[in-house]
Amino acid sequence: MPRPAKGARLWFDKKAALWFIRDGSIKRGTGCGFEERSSAEGKLRAYIEEKYEPPTDSRSSALLVADVLTYYSREVAGGQRSKTSSYSIERLLGWWGAKPLSEVKRSTCQAYVEHRASQPIRQATKSKKPKLVSRETARRELTVLRAAINAYHAETPLDALPVVTMPKQSPARTRWLTRDEVARLLRAARKLEEKDSARALQRFIMISIYTATRSGAVRRLGWVENTLGGYVDTGAGVMHRRGADEEETRKRRPPIRIPNRLSGFMRRWKDEDMRETKERKAIPFVIHFRGKPVKAQRKSWEEARANAGLGKEVTPHILKHTAVTWMMQSGADPWDVAEYAGTSLKMIEDVYGHHHPDFQGDIASRIGRR
Structure with missing residues (x-):
């Protein structure tokens, strides 16, 4: 045969x-x-x-x-x-x-x-x-x-539809960073020997932790509207996380208001990047290395993470996870958190609900009452 x-x-x-x-x-x-x-x-x-x-x-x-x-x-x-x-x-x-x-x-x-x-x-x-x-x-x-x-x-309807058997899904991550750990990570990023890498990593950490945006969307941000990714409108105070030609997917990227603590940094960064000099042209990318957009930051992230004394389980995605956790701990409305983070309300309730100060508060107060 x-x-x-x-x-x-x-x-x-x-x-x-x-x-x-x-x-x-x-x-x-x-x-x-x-x-x-x-x-x-x-x-x-x-x-x-x-x-x-x-x-x-x-x-x-x-x-x-x-x-x-x-x-x-x-x-x-x-x-x-x-x-x-x-x-x-x-x-x-x-x-x-x-x-x-x-x-x-x-x-x-x-x-x-x-x-x-x-x-x-x-x-x-x-x-x-x-x-x-x-x-x-x-x-x-x-x-x-x-x-x-x-x-x-x-x-083309099949005569017999095969069933794809999935392995068990991994449990949701429970690790998130404290404010002290984020501060240590930022200090370690500032001290990197390669100054362009240090600047790019600092911006990445701050934008991720303040906006709960996925790492890929953060690295594709620009200072002007474009087709490759989102852009930051410092005048209106809005961050558009999806490019003009990008279709919406399940991993939603709705526009959000730039947080007050981040807006000042954003305006200063834009002034620095978009100012043309004799030595260089304007840089339209928010996260950049020697004037070019950054696709990954593995080396600089690992160096800063190790210098900050954080374990290998601390990956870039933990910044979004941390941002959502902090919002829930502050007592924010879960619906608002889901819309801001571009995550489903079910995900917020299932994975982060226990961080909310009102989590099961009503039922816990009723147990033991007559």
Whole structure:
């Protein structure tokens, strides 16, 4: 019996030291070296789109998982601004691609989770003991697989709809920073030797902790309206967290009033950045390094975190978590907190409700009364 095709995928030729696209008997060069994996992935996506023909079969036993994932990538995920689905599809294709859709069941889903949990994180492969992919990451990838199957089923009803079995969801994070810990983190950021990194990290910490904004949205902020991300209108005192061309997603980014304690800093930062001199042009980005926008701050964050005496569990996302916790502790209305943070009211009540001073206050006062 012939082996099923694995579908289009990347393959690294050690002799040529280049990435190639393998698709059955086809071998196409990308011209990309080992360190240019992201560019090779782009060429693989272009190749798949070039040869793409929408599948129309309704038999789950006749369809490959690769067919369904490719359909989802082309028809649904391609219109999403976030790259999360694209990254997940690439990982899913590597393991599921050659399997028929009927093979999606509880045992294979569990096997996929174990497979991913044994792999090192790509960005951490240079360390002596690389960090492994978390089960939560594998869970998110299976969520994309489920979405792909449902999207295909909505267009071409399947004779048997496979059930994607998810691993248990990780419990919500309970760690948040005290005001003293945030102050230590800011002091450590100011003392970084690389002054551009120090300035960028200080701004990132202050904006995140005062506005409860997700890290990606903070780093994409500009001083003028743009299509890449949000912008800060210091005149109106409003921070727009979503770009002009960005679609709203479940991770909402509604505009918010700039907090009083942050507005003065914002005005001063804008004056500094937008002032043109003979030496440099105006810088339209709020978070920048040597005049360029910043996509990540891993090195500076880790250095400042360690110097502040904080543990490795303190990641950039903890700033949003801390901001929401502080708002609830201050007695703010949960609905207002949810709208300000761009988070669902259910999430606020389930994860942060116990921090509110009125949490179960009425029922607790009634226990024991006649």
